[in-house]
Amino acid sequence: MASEGALDTARLSALFQLEHRARGADSLTALRFVAVNEARSVVDYRQAALLEPAVRGWRVTGISDVPGVDRHSLYAQWLERVVAQQTLDDAKAFDVSHDTLPEWERTVWPEVGPAIGRLVPLAAPGGAPAGWLWLARETPWNDSDRFLLDHMAEVIGHAFTALAPRRRKGRLLGRFKRGSLALLALVLVVAVLAVPVRLSALAPAEIVARNPTIVAAPMEGVVERVLVQPNARVTKGQPLVRLQDLEVRNRFDVANEGLKVAQARYRKALQESFDNPESRAELATLEAEEGLREVQREFAKQELDKIVLRADHDGLVIFNDPNDWAGRPVRTGERIMQLADPASREVRVQLPVDDAIVLQAGAPIKLFLDSRPLSPIDGEVERVSYKPEVTPRDQMVYRVTARLNENRDYLRIGLRGTAKVSGSKVPLGYYLFRRPITALRQTLGI
Known part of the structure; x- marks a missing residue:
């Protein structure tokens, strides 16, 4: 052949050396390195890449002059798309033409490599290609280059075929193991996510009277x-709060003096009524005035008696700093403090609207006090507010009232902590992904 006559001894020696290296490769990784890097000693090129069969099409598994393949790089994606546009049924080497490529591949080609490209099948005689070798350079391929490339491709293809049984066996075994493990893991995950658990939420809580x-x-x-x-x-009757009595006492003194004046006028008219008809006529009016003054005095006395607020029963007084009240004006009915039975307690939970769950009377709760977080206390829900309310921190919450099933020595009114309120039973998957599902529905409106 003419192409064979044009071969020089150096290139033939390099071809024999490449064949020796390819047949001596003990792994696909070593063989891929020989195919894309050491083939340059036989045929000159600027870029080489190895493509092997994948689930869909062909994927780049080796690139010259780089230690690893980044399949997300522009060059690898471009080359895989170029190969996908070719007809590879006859398993013969051919030059790739710009005219056969779509617009994007033609536009990107000058950015990723030289303009002359050739695809060479890596196949032993009579066999299907184990891969394709992409070679690119600036000058066209001559007959001697094509002859050497075909012979080199047969050698590398034979080496791929020799390693293929182990590769396929290991790949099938690995796929079977990975598939079995994946299926088993999927079944376990589904089984765990289907385990029924109580839907619960955490909320701040306080022990109140x-x-x-x-x-x-x-x-x-x-x-x-x-x-x-x-x-x-x-104790019952003990003074709790004293109001300023200046104004009230003055009203009492005025009412008392008014009563004395009315009594004096009545007695005077009574004495004069025996001789003076006019005095007898004023008796009824003066008697009524005396009664009015007596009622005013009694009312003033009752107000004076209320100057000191007393305890209605034994208990515990609940309020903040007494200095906050000294000199402070109050309106009628304004709360100053609470009087509570220390043994009568309940738990008040502020359940945020975002964490709200359906709660029924008797639903279990657990109270974790800040002072004793490792000693939870069991309780039951008694009632839940129908509408949410705004807290001093501008947070919308439902007020949940619960009773404690245990009476421990350290429990006292005013202790704070966190309550875990539990609702109905739901699958574990819903419990874990309830918030993402809610957010997704609110976002997408489904």
């Missing part, structure tokens, strides 16, 4: 001083 007595201002006035300390135990 049950049915406390409100100590409120009986009338408008100014607090003179608080007579007890916060959280003090008091």
Whole structure:
């Protein structure tokens, strides 16, 4: 052949050396390196890439002059798309023409490599290609280049065929193992996600008094001083708060003096009524005036008696700093403190609207106090507010009231912590992904 006559001894020696290296490769990784890098000693080129069969089409598994393949690079993606446009049924080497490529591949080609490209099948005689070798350079291929490339491709293809049984066996075994493990993992995940658990939510909680007595201002006035300390135990009738009595006492003194004047006028008219008919006529009016003055005095006395607020029963007074009330004006009915039974307690939970779940009376809760987080206390829900309310922190919450099933020595009104409220049973998957599902529905409107 003419092409054979044009071969020089150096290139033939390089071809024999390449054949020796290819047949001696003990792994596909080593063989890929020989195919894309050491073939340059036989045929001159600027770029080489190896493509092997994948699930869909062909994928780049080796590139010259680089240690690894980045399949997300522009060059690898471009080459895989170029090969996908070719007809590879006859397993013969051919030059790739620009005219046969779509517009994007033609536009990108000058950016990724030289303009002359050739695809060479790596196949032993009579066999299907184990891969394709892409070679690119600036000058056209001559007959001697094509002859050497075909012979070199047969050698590399034979080496690929020799390693293929182990590769296919290992790949099938690996796929079977990976498939079995993946299926087993999927079954376990589905089984775990189907486990029924109680839907629950965490919310801040506080121990408060049950049915406390409100100590409120009986009338408008100014607090003179608080007579007890916060959280003090008091007995029935013990003074709690004293209001300023100047105005009330003045009203009582005025009413008292008015009563005395009315009584004096009545007695005088009574004495004169024996001789003076006019005095007898005024008796009824003066008697009525005396009664009015007596009622006014009694009302003023009742107001004076209310100057000191007393405890209606034994209990614990609940309020903040007594200095906050000294000299403070109050309106009628304004709460100053609470009087509660220390043994009568309940839990008040502020459940945020975002974490709201359906709760029924009797639903279980667990209270984790900040002072004793490792000793949860069981309880039951008694009632849930129908509408949410705004907290001082501008947060919308439902007010949940619960009772404790345990009476421990360290429990007292005012302790705070976190409550875990539990609703109905749902699959674990719904429990874990409830918030993402809610956010997705709110975002997409489904």
